[in-house]
Amino acid sequence: MTTARTEAPHVADVDKRLQRKSLLAMSVGNTLEWYDWTVYTVASVYIAAALFESGDPLSALLQTLAVFAIGFLARPLGGIVFGRIADRRGRRAVLITTMLLMAAGSVVIGLTPSFEAIGPLASLLLLVARLIQGFAHGGESTTSYAYIAEIAPPRRRGLWSSAVFVAVGTGSLIATGFLAALTAALDTDAMNEWGWRVPFLIGGALAVVALFLRRGMVESADHATTDDPEASTVTQATWSSRKIVVEGIRLFFVEAGATVTYYTWVTSAAVYAIGIVGMHPADAFMMSAIAQVVYVLALPLLGHLSDIFGRRALVLVSLVGIAVTVFPLWGLITTEPWTLLVAQGIGLLLVGCITGSKPAAISEQIPNRYRTRVFGVSISLGVALFGGTASYLSTWLYGIGLGWVFNVYVIVLALVASAIVLTWRRNTGVPLSEVV
Numbered sequence: 001m002t003t004a005r006t007e008a009p010h011v012a013d014v015d016k017r018l019q020r021k022s023l024l025a026m027s028v029g030n031t032l033e034w035y036d037w038t039v040y041t042v043a044s045v046y047i048a049a050a051l052f053e054s055g056d057p058l059s060a061l062l063q064t065l066a067v068f069a070i071g072f073l074a075r076p077l078g079g080i081v082f083g084r085i086a087d088r089r090g091r092r093a094v095l096i097t098t099m100l101l102m103a104a105g106s107v108v109i110g111l112t113p114s115f116e117a118i119g120p121l122a123s124l125l126l127l128v129a130r131l132i133q134g135f136a137h138g139g140e141s142t143t144s145y146a147y148i149a150e151i152a153p154p155r156r157r158g159l160w161s162s163a164v165f166v167a168v169g170t171g172s173l174i175a176t177g178f179l180a181a182l183t184a185a186l187d188t189d190a191m192n193e194w195g196w197r198v199p200f201l202i203g204g205a206l207a208v209v210a211l212f213l214r215r216g217m218v219e220s221a222d223h224a225t226t227d228d229p230e231a232s233t234v235t236q237a238t239w240s241s242r243k244i245v246v247e248g249i250r251l252f253f254v255e256a257g258a259t260v261t262y263y264t265w266v267t268s269a270a271v272y273a274i275g276i277v278g279m280h281p282a283d284a285f286m287m288s289a290i291a292q293v294v295y296v297l298a299l300p301l302l303g304h305l306s307d308i309f310g311r312r313a314l315v316l317v318s319l320v321g322i323a324v325t326v327f328p329l330w331g332l333i334t335t336e337p338w339t340l341l342v343a344q345g346i347g348l349l350l351v352g353c354i355t356g357s358k359p360a361a362i363s364e365q366i367p368n369r370y371r372t373r374v375f376g377v378s379i380s381l382g383v384a385l386f387g388g389t390a391s392y393l394s395t396w397l398y399g400i401g402l403g404w405v406f407n408v409y410v411i412v413l414a415l416v417a418s419a420i421v422l423t424w425r426r427n428t429g430v431p432l433s434e435v436v
Helices: 016-042 044-051 057-089 091-111 120-151 154-185 188-193 195-205 207-214 241-277 281-309 311-332 337-355 358-363 368-399 403-421
Strands: none
Touching: 016 044, 016 091, 016 120, 016 154, 016 195, 016 207, 016 241, 044 057, 044 120, 044 188, 044 195, 044 241, 057 091, 057 120, 057 368, 091 120, 091 195, 091 207, 120 154, 120 358, 120 368, 154 195, 154 241, 154 281, 154 337, 154 358, 188 195, 195 207, 241 281, 241 311, 241 337, 241 358, 241 368, 241 403, 281 311, 281 337, 281 358, 311 337, 311 358, 311 403, 337 358, 358 368, 368 403
16 A cells, blocks of 8 residues: 655644644744735735836836736646645645745845836836745645644534634734834835835744744645545545536635635725725724734634534625625725724624635535645635735726726625535535545
8 A cells, every 4th residue: 555655643643732733833834924925915005116116106006916916826826736746745745835935935025126226127026926925825725724624623623724714814914913013113205115125024034933833743644645545544535527627616616706705805905995095004004903803803703603503604694794795895984994994894704704614614525535636726716816806906996986896796706606605515524534
């Protein structure tokens, strides 16, 4: 029998203490990686002024958000490459590699000279750095979803899965809070000149901490180390090529609805408040940070509720709720800081009904043998096409007075995803080795 090609211990062979340490290591690394990813968006106004021609501020901001979207295009490639590696050689090595690539991209962004100093080369270096980060992010996201679901106790899979988006939300929160503190402490000239670079450089340096932690993670026992089903430690389901494609397409459309709603409320709301409505950046960053604190604190409860009531119920509450509230909540945002806090807070709580148990929900629909490969294609493409463009589309459409088109777009995607979720198999609490 073929054996696993990793020297990391398997989760089935270790005690619960080491299992929990692996959960912590994955979460800390995920937090730092999402901090690196999110700080770009919350600092986009300053990046636009520093690394693009500043004659037209709105045009420079749109170009900065376009680079953000282009970075997402590398995610499917990263998901495909790292997804296959994770299925064949294990999750741990992928999670270490993707973290280091993300950190390298942040350092490049933090050290790139201004447009005034080197011209268009500044914009090109920014693009390269974001493509590297997008490639890494595709592998990190898909692999971490599978990893946390596989090491979790079946009846607490939703609660354990909430750790992924607690880490994601914490990383986003730290990035937003850091920018809020810098904006409050430094004057506008200092922020434009060097202040915005500090979060990128610190994020790159902290990768050393995450690397140390992730090297001690156990390996999931539920991944298939080769294409031979007999090589796995668990029973493998066998799907036809048509079945793989159909399930991949279904997951793609669910991810489309989930990711556009996520990026609408996590990143786009503050950018809209600053760039379109005219809210003071310090106020907008602070309100956004408070809303994200509420969201992160709620995630474990929402994950636990999914263990009780099932994944479908919580996901449908999220998607239908966002479809119903997107018009009134975006219409609420004005130059008054409290309006962003209320709108983003409600939006994020609805988003949390998905993200609180998302790794568990989607892992329960795909057998072990295909999990990270299907995730790598479907989730990465969904995020690239819909999540990566959300900030650009909302800023552009609201900037030309057609914000209602963006809201309709969100509603349609949410309802399409809801229709697919209604057909999901009821695998809440079922061992992942029994998913067929």
